[in-house]
Amino acid sequence: MDSTAETTDGYQAWSEVTPDAARRLLVAAVEAFAERGYHATTTRDIAGRAGMSPAALYIHYKTKEELLHRISRIGHDKALEILETAASAPAAAAERLDAAVRSFVRWHAAHHTTARVVQYELDALAPEHRSEIVALRRRSDAAVRRILSEGVRAGEFDVPDVPGTTLAVLSLCIDVARWFNVDGRRTPDEVGALYADLVLRMVGARPAAGTAPKR
């Protein structure tokens, strides 16, 4: 996957944004924010990248912050959906944690440009938007914490510090967006598989019934 693919991928990822001009502007904003940072980007830069005039941009977004908020909201909604889907599956805790880590990592690798903007520009959000995003982040945290707590209760996991381990698991997955390189030697799926294994070790997962016990 090259940077064109990330852009295309990004474009498809924003399918809920209509009309087409609003979506093109959002994709252009992600690229500009990722390259130069939020504060160094002007609405004129974004309109230019989208092949539009500044006046055409204002039809869809009143401010640059509105663009960042829209990007952040869609990214955080997607993250929450991934983690809540995994947490609610009718499966053992180890299987749910494996699925949560794999899909969360895959998203951060495949959409690393968007994920960097979403993760590193939180401070640029207006206070009311920041509160809204922090609430979504708390729910993502709660989804992972729930899997760990249920795994401990079921005797599947050995986790002395559930909130701290939750934080570490999410942090490990999120940082994939920083280092992931489309020209690197691992695909998003391969990083997902590696990280799922490392996280199951972190929580001291016992092997599922039917496999040889490790202790």
Place this chain on the structure above:
Amino acid sequence: MDSTAETTDGYQAWSEVTPDAARRLLVAAVEAFAERGYHATTTRDIAGRAGMSPAALYIHYKTKEELLHRISRIGHDKALEILETAASAPAAAAERLDAAVRSFVRWHAAHHTTARVVQYELDALAPEHRSEIVALRRRSDAAVRRILSEGVRAGEFDVPDVPGTTLAVLSLCIDVARWFNVDGRRTPDEVGALYADLVLRMVGARPAAGTAPKR
């Protein structure tokens, strides 16, 4: 530790930078880059924060990029020193990995503002400076990989993918700079202790001689 403490701490951390005016400018640059991003910061902003004129800045640094390079170089030198010291200690692999993670995490928590600039503005470095920094990062990576490989050879660790696990260990520690909050509930030491335990689990560390075996 509040943000003043981070600034003070940062100021002491730059003790190798002389004269005093050059050091004040470096601390001001770290704060400005962290707040607004490298591209949105001007040398005038940096001089102003340091209580100096733009002309006084140019006595010490010819360009904004020279300031970023100096910050990045000092930060990466420190990271490498921490990891190579831990890797070279005359101790078992588990003890060396524990020390490496604790001190690397402590540094990223205590100096999170500097660490964010160092980690997130790599693309803004001039090509020759970027190559120099990438070489330092490869050596940091090698120090951790060495501990893992030696642990595997000594039968202390069970690590199916040494390069991937090395990447994950460094990534976990580096991301502390993103989420660490001086008003949060954990001190840098506490995060270091938690993370050392999680990393020892990731590598399947066997208990040291003299403690009860886990398997």
